[in-house]
Amino acid sequence: MSFDAPAVIKTKRDGGRLTDAEIDWVIDAYTRGRVAEEQMAALLMAIFLRGMDYRETVRWTTAMVSSGDRLDLRGLRRAGHPLATVDKHSTGGVGDKITLTVVPVVAACGAAVPQAAGRGLGHTGGTLDKLESIAGFTAHLPNEHVRQQLCTVGAAIFAAGQLAPADAKLYALRDITGTVESLPLIASSVMSKKLAEGAGALVLDVKVGSGALIKSVAQCRELAHTMTRLGAAHGLRTRALLTDMNRPLGGAAGNAVEVAEALEVLAGGGPPDVVELTLRLAAEMLELAGVDDRDPAQSLRDGTAMDRFRALVTAQGGDLSAPLPIGACSETVTAARGGTMGDIDAMAIGLTVWRLGAGRSRPGERVQPGAGIRIHRRPGEPVAAGERLFTLYTDTPERFPAAMSALDGGWRVVDTPPRPQPLILDRMTS
Incomplete structure (x- = not known):
């Protein structure tokens, strides 16, 4: 059948349902460059405003998987024993360096983790941007390299490449067109990559709150339900945790600063919330993979998780002996009075x-590896007058006024400590 982009756009603009054939055509034509960026941007906005039903979302996901290769991970073995594969995906948050900690923990416990990771999306950080702040690290791996690295190291974190290439193009376009927060677009983006990478099981970390892509608990439940259904429909064992993102995770947000904090966790220290979420997600992943006879916390205590991370970085060309970059210019925010650190808004x-330069405003724009922020006092911690609260880093000092404006109002020193908030809000299965 013959289709054209304006007709497809108008169908969704007017609240209609896209047929399977229309979805297959538009995804294939856009991937091949036969639908212009402006036309797909218009369709994405129409979807953002009008939504897609579950059947449309299933077909959109399937079409994106079919746009490229699928990684075949059958028959993976280490030392003669079969390897179970499992992955984890976060819907995006602030200070969310959990992939850098949970992947080596799970690998150290005996499962293999193939992670097709992404770059920053809107105000949320990207795993590949963080890892590429390590000298020499490459995320671009041939499929056969991924298979071999899973057998030797037990983990690989890589760019999707020709896995669901339609998603890679749509991901970058959503980032700059105000269409990031669409539930069906989030669900299909996440699940198309994960289905194409070929893991046997998947645990989703669905962020809820001010710093998440979706703010309301009800909508996040809907998103988690949609993604677990998509997994089940394609034979992928899928589980979801709803986790709090009203506060940033840990005490660092950016690129290299988050790598540094992840290394602290892997060395047996680090912020308690990062450790808690790492271990909970690792336990869920290992259970779903059928490797539930190992204690994830032990891998942090005995150093085996750190060994796996170092092996992963080395296998992908990285050099952890080289200093991590830090912005050449810095500004510090100090406390005007003493008291207790109140809540810190993750979106701010x-x-x-x-x-500061850690994210993008145009497709393909280079991020600053050393851009970021260190949070010196977390909610509930005592604060003395004149004490450092935040340090901001960038290579371009003209960015400081806008960054300070964003930070202003996102925190305060109070007299009464804020109430502790649970990190894990719910657990959902398909």
């Missing part, structure tokens, strides 16, 4: 880091 931190 995310926008601050984005304005």
Whole structure:
């Protein structure tokens, strides 16, 4: 059948349902460059405003998987024993360096983790941007290299490449067109990559709150339900945790600063919330993979998780002996009075880091590896007058006024400590 982009756009603009054939055509034509960026941007906005039903979302996901290769991970073995494969994906948050900690923990416990990771999206950070702040690290791996690295190291974190290439193009376009927060677009983006990478099981970390792509608990439940259904429909064992993102995770947000904090966790220290979420997600992943006879916390205590991370970085050309970059220019925010650190708004931190240069405003724009923020006092910690609260880093000092403006109002020193908030809000299965 013959289709044209304006007709497809008008169908969704007017609240209609896209047929399977229309979805197959538009995804294939866009991937091949036969639908212009402006036309796909218009369709994405129409989807953002009008939505897609579950059947449309299933077909959109399937079409994106079919746009490229699928990684075949059958028959992976180490030392003669079969390897179970499992992956984890976060819907995006602020200070969310959990992939850097949970992947080596799970690998150290005996499962293999193939992670097709992404770059920053809106105000949320990207795993590949963080890892590429390590000298020499490459995320571009041939499929056969991924298979071999899973057998030797137990983990690989890589760019999707020809896995669901339609998603890679749509991901970059959503980032700059105000269409990031669409539930069906998020669900299909996440699940197309994960289905194409070929893991046997998947645990989703669905972020809820001010710093998440979706703010409301009800909508996040809907998103988690949609993604677990998509997994089940394609034979992928899928589980989801709803986790809090009203506060940033840990005490660092950016690129290299988050790598440094992840290394602290792998060395047996680090912020308690990062450790808690790492271990909970690792336990879920190992259970779903059928490797539930190992204690994830032990891998942090005995150093085996750190060994796996170092092996992963080395296998992908990285050099952890080289100093991690830090912005050449810095500004410090100090406390005007003593008291207790109140709540810190995750969105304010995310926008601050984005304005410092850690994120993108145009497709393909280079991020600053050393851009970021260190949070010196977490909610509930005592604060003395004149004490450092935040340090901001960038290579371009003209960014500081806009970054400081984003940070202003996102925190305060109070007299009464804020109430502790649970990190894990819910657990959902398909």
